[in-house]
Amino acid sequence: MYGMREPTESSFSGPGLRSWSKFDNDDNRFGNEKTKKLEQEMERQLFETGVSQGINFDMYDKIPVELSGSNPPKAISSFREAKLHKQLEYNVEQCKFAKPTPVQKYAIPSILTGRDMMACAQTGSGKTAAFILPIAHQMLERRSSSDSGNNRRQSSFRSRVYPRAIILAPTRELAIQTEEQTRKFLWKTGMTSVVVYGGVQTGKQLRDLRNGCEIIVATPGRLHDFIMRGVVCLDAVEFCVLDEGDRMLDMGFMPQVNELIQKMPKKGERQMLMFSATFPPEIQKLAQEFLQDYLFLAVGRVGSTNSFIRQTLVRVNARNKFEELVKLLQDCKGLCLVFVGTKRDAGFVENQLVREGLDAISIHGDRSQEEREHALAVFRNGKCPILVATDVAARGLDIPSVMWVINYDLPNNIEDYVHRIGRTGRCGNSGNAISFVTDSNANILKDLIHLLQENKQEIPGWCEEMAQGRGGGYYRGRSFPFGRRPGHGEKDFRRSQPNYSNNFVSQRFNEGYRDRDAKDDEDDKGKHRHWNHDPEGDTQNDNGYSRSSGNNRRDHTESFGGGKDSSERDQHQNYKTFKKIRD
Numbered sequence: 369m370y371g372m373r374e375p376t377e378s379s380f381s382g383p384g385l386r387s388w389s390k391f392d393n394d395d396n397r398f399g400n401e402k403t404k405k406l407e408q409e410m411e412r413q414l415f416e417t418g419v420s421q422g423i424n425f426d427m428y429d430k431i432p433v434e435l436s437g438s439n440p441p442k443a444i445s446s447f448r449e450a451k452l453h454k455q456l457e458y459n460v461e462q463c464k465f466a467k468p469t470p471v472q473k474y475a476i477p478s479i480l481t482g483r484d485m486m487a488c489a490q491t492g493s494g495k496t497a498a499f500i501l502p503i504a505h506q507m508l509e510r511r512s513s514s515d516s517g518n519n520r521r522q523s524s525f526r527s528r529v530y531p532r533a534i535i536l537a538p539t540r541e542l543a544i545q546t547e548e549q550t551r552k553f554l555w556k557t558g559m560t561s562v563v564v565y566g567g568v569q570t571g572k573q574l575r576d577l578r579n580g581c582e583i584i585v586a587t588p589g590r591l592h593d594f595i596m597r598g599v600v601c602l603d604a605v606e607f608c609v610l611d612e613g614d615r616m617l618d619m620g621f622m623p624q625v626n627e628l629i630q631k632m633p634k635k636g637e638r639q640m641l642m643f644s645a646t647f648p649p650e651i652q653k654l655a656q657e658f659l660q661d662y663l664f665l666a667v668g669r670v671g672s673t674n675s676f677i678r679q680t681l682v683r684v685n686a687r688n689k690f691e692e693l694v695k696l697l698q699d700c701k702g703l704c705l706v707f708v709g710t711k712r713d714a715g716f717v718e719n720q721l722v723r724e725g726l727d728a729i730s731i732h733g734d735r736s737q738e739e740r741e742h743a744l745a746v747f748r749n750g751k752c753p754i755l756v757a758t759d760v761a762a763r764g765l766d767i768p769s770v771m772w773v774i775n776y777d778l779p780n781n782i783e784d785y786v787h788r789i790g791r792t793g794r795c796g797n798s799g800n801a802i803s804f805v806t807d808s809n810a811n812i813l814k815d816l817i818h819l820l821q822e823n824k825q826e827i828p829g830w831c832e833e834m835a836q837g838r839g840g841g842y843y844r845g846r847s848f849p850f851g852r853r854p855g856h857g858e859k860d861f862r863r864s865q866p867n868y869s870n871n872f873v874s875q876r877f878n879e880g881y882r883d884r885d886a887k888d889d890e891d892d893k894g895k896h897r898h899w900n901h902d903p904e905g906d907t908q909n910d911n912g913y914s915r916s917s918g919n920n921r922r923d924h925t926e927s928f929g930g931g932k933d934s935s936e937r938d939q940h941q942n943y944k945t946f947k948k949i950r951d
């Protein structure tokens with residue numbers, strides 16, 4: 369029988385800890401001193417991970433928010449206001465979450481009312497808790513009201529698992545991390561979660577599943593595998609989350625995700641939630657297939673970065689990129705994540721750095737899962753403070769003390785840039801992102817310049833020249849061809865659909881947003897209510913979210929050299945830039 373084992377030292381992690389978490393405070397039948405101590409230790413270990421909130425945390429309240437769709441509920445201003453189950457309140461306290469972030473303020477009440485949701489908020493701003501808490505609350509409520517939710521008993525009879533919630537993630541490491549986070553919130557609720565992902569033997573995951581669970585966090589391939597083997601059945605799914613929703617719906621994942629969703633109860637009988645920091649309009653359109661009467665939440669502009677990350681562009685010559693990297697790394701304090709374009713380059717750069725005497729390790733798709741997890745572990749604990757990575761580490765990973773993200777190779781699209789640099793500057797902490805730019809990067813520069821302008825970052829003169837030279841001029845100011853800013857996602861795409869819905873409203877909070885989007889709004893088809901309501905009573909927007917004007921940009925032609933290939937002067941200036949950033 370599950371849940372009847374006395375916990376042992378070895379149950380500090382993995383399923384042992386999960387099964388112990390089924391005990392409720394009042395139901396501790398081993399109430400002796402030793403057990404209590406063990407339980408306290410398990411609790412301490414469980415809650416000690418995660419990024420502590422940084423000095424900029426209160427700035428989140430000033431970020432403009434848009435909530436659109438029919439009958440949107442009122443935001444909460446404290447976790448208490450959400451009236452979560454008392455064990456969940458306790459677990460939130462243990463996580464040291466003093467107050468909700470904006471995405472939590474708006475998403476928690478929306479999800480609690482049973483609505484589907486597409487939510488877009490900056491990297492590191494607490495999206496994970498924004499969906500897990502209201503899901504866990506509803507599962508607890510429904511279980512206590514109907515007392516029919518013991519899926520474990522049911523599943524052990526049928527030797528099949530019937531999860532009530534599925535959370536899909538694009539990478540194995542993110543799935544592992546999200547399940548760890550889920551475990552915190554489920555602590556002592558009597559509910560458990562299991563993570564399943566590819567690249568490792570199925571044995572342990574199978575045993576965990578057979579012990580029963582309410583929530584499965586998974587990468588799509590492995591979950592599909594377990595369904596085909598008759599281990600998991602999705603008939604009883606009440607909640608489905610696509611974490612990094614835009615990635616889960618892009619061409620790489622869409623067929624698998626679609627197949628999984630088809631195995632769940634149909635629209636309206638399950639709650640569908642999609643979260644990401646980026647949601648390009650074309651992906652929003654695709655997502656319609658899975659959503660019903662959903663609320664769209666945008667914290668800040670869809671696809672933007674947070675303003676706590678200092679972003680710097682450095683012009684380099686492809687030939688001496690590596691030397692530039694070494695120079696830079698010698699001066700970087702704290703953990704440093706270096707993104708490269710290919711798996712081969714990841715191995716190559718790692719080896720070269722080690723030869724230079726630097727403590728580097730790499731993570732990419734050609735490494736075994738064991739190696740990938742080892743690389744992340746030694747990076748996390750600081751034994752190897754430089755992690756060279758492909759985009760496998762670009763999304764979702766929440767690692768404290770990542771002070772630097774270096775784009776050794778820039779990605780091909782702005783969404784990947786946003787996610788990559790979002791590994792630093794999390795939860796109100798400051799961070800630095802440095803991107804090497806070569807002649808072959810002209811394709812991303814327009815979007816990048818726009819993003820930097822928006823966040824009041826320095827834009828070197830050579831960069832503007834480069835963007836203009838290649839693309840026939842980049843877009844400055846408010847008017848963009850085809851009525852949309854280049855490249856990345858914007859607002860709720862339904863607003864531009866004719867007669868979307870009679871009940872459709874779009875509410876805005878922190879009115880600084882108006883400056884930026886005023887013109888777009890006039891053209892929108894939906895009805896808009898502009899409310900002055902602000903749950904924190906703060907309507908000022910001074911965090912740089914209104915689009916920057918030309919005044920915010922300095923002319924850096926002088927300090928970064930001209931538009932030709934990286935010259936000696938460039939290199940000297942690059943060094944000066946590194947020094948400035950470091951100091």
Ligand SMILES: Nc1ncnc2c1ncn2[C@@H]1O[C@H](COP(=O)(O)OP(=O)(O)OP(=O)(O)O)[C@@H](O)[C@H]1O
Nearest residue numbers: 418419465467468469491492493494495496764795
């Ligand atoms: N209300 C809160 N108060 C303090 N810390 C919080 C709060 N909410 C979340 N955090 C912490 O902030 C960190 C980032 O949260 P999370 O990983 O959920 O961000 P995210 O928005 O999902 O980021 P990404 O877009 O990169 O996936 C975590 O370590 C989490 O524990």
